[in-house]
Amino acid sequence: MNITLDFLVDTEAVGILSKITLLVMQKDFVIVERSTEKAENEAQQHLIISLTYNYDKLTDEILDNLIQELKAIDQVHDVTKNNLKNKDSLLTISNSIMKKYPDIMGSIKEYTKKLDEDGEENKAAVLYEVGEIVGKKIAVDQYRKLNVNDSIAKGLKKIVLPVISPFALAKIKDSELHVSMCPFCMGADATATVPQCDFLTGLISGLLSTKQNVEVEEVKCRAQKMPACVFLISKKY
Ligand SMILES: [Zn+2]
Incomplete structure (x- = not known):
């Protein structure tokens, strides 16, 4: 099962993707797809990342814990679970x-x-x-x-x-x-x-x-x- 997360980040954020990648890998997730979209505020953008979990049972607790840690990364303003609109065509x-x-x-x-x-x-x-x-x-x-x-x-x-x-x-x-x-x-x-x-x-x-x-x-x-x-x-x- 894939989980898609929508990160609101600074457009100029340096190394933001590698910080996110490292953290999700430590939590046993793998990034399978990513893209960006414009945000209302020009200094920010949406980074949309689809993840898959390395083990069979993904609980709400594990996911919530991941999201809390991702939110704590510098220059990440918000992280929301994305309820797949048109983001899943390649998937x-x-x-x-x-x-x-x-x-x-x-x-x-x-x-x-x-x-x-x-x-x-x-x-x-x-x-x-x-x-x-x-x-x-x-x-x-x-x-x-x-x-x-x-x-x-x-x-x-x-x-x-x-x-x-x-x-x-x-x-x-x-x-x-x-x-x-x-x-x-x-x-x-x-x-x-x-x-x-x-x-x-x-x-x-x-x-x-x-x-x-x-x-x-x-x-x-x-x-x-x-x-x-x-x-x-x-x-x-
Ligand atoms: Zn060839």
Whole structure:
């Protein structure tokens, strides 16, 4: 279950997101989505964050305790539980893809086509974000107890490879994942100027980021006539 919280914060607040992220992680929550919205007062904005709890039973007491602590952060003026208006479209899409796992390719292709038809300008970012939400959900659901906090290669081997193996052929080279059979760019125009596998990049990031503070980038793509899609995972400091 996701909980969406609406933070009223100073627009210029420095490091506010990392303070919130750290606190929710300490309380065993994971951030699955976030966005900002304008507030009435120009010096402030709404930071809308969706969270999921790492354990099965989330009680009112745990949630109220989290909200009290979040309210105590400097530059946070208020925290309210948001009763999902239109904030859940990416979450809804991610949930429906997640439910089909491992047979997710059809839904992703369909969703990508819809984004093309809608003329979505941020298609790459949207697909990345959906992939990341799905990755976080899988990591929380299936790999909660696995400790791979100390090594990127271990995270790739124990989490990423098993999760993607039903639909992609991949191997690990140090901190890189090489995908030689990648369904995400299969059939794509082989003259792409930028890598095309944004959902997969987000998925890998989501899978690893509940364990480690990492950044994932697709540095080579088969859609650029490369022999494999190569994803570079680096530590974020
Ligand atoms: Zn690719």
